[in-house]
Amino acid sequence: xxxxxxxxxxxxxxxxxxxxxxxxxxxxxxxxxxxxxxxxxxxxxxxxxxxxxxxxxxxxxxxxxxxxxxxxxxxxxxxxxxxxxxxxxxxxxxxxxxxxxxxxxx
Numbered sequence: 001x002x003x004x005x006x007x008x009x010x011x012x013x014x015x016x017x018x019x020x021x022x023x024x025x026x027x028x029x030x031x032x033x034x035x036x037x038x039x040x041x042x043x044x045x046x047x048x049x050x051x052x053x054x055x056x057x058x059x060x061x062x063x064x065x066x067x068x069x070x071x072x073x074x075x076x077x078x079x080x081x082x083x084x085x086x087x088x089x090x091x092x093x094x095x096x097x098x099x100x101x102x103x104x105x106x
Contacts, residue, residue: 003030003038052076 006028007017020026021038029041054068 001040001042003040006040006042 003017003021004014007014010017017026018038021030026040028043030038031041032038052069052072054065054072056062056065056068
């Protein structure tokens with residue numbers, strides 16, 4: 001692809017990409033044609049996917065978590081799945097306040 005197209009896909013200015021090419025700092029292989037056009041040989045990026053996330057508040061609801069993930073997975077199989085996670089517990093990352101710090105002193 002042309003350097004200008006690659007720069008646009010990377011979200012950088014064409015002039016920045018040109019400067020990187022001239023300094024030999026382009027992170028992908030590229031070559032300059034006799035016409036002066038710089039062609040970048042970038043690997044095609046993988047398509048965007050979805051991340052699946054399901055959550056229940058206690059271990060008693062583990063079956064609900066499994067059902068949620070199954071429904072999400074069924075939907076996502078029609079998409080590209082990048083990641084999936086499931087949690088049980090009332091707080092994210094199981095963060096619990098340290099003892100004595102969860103209430104104000106009397």
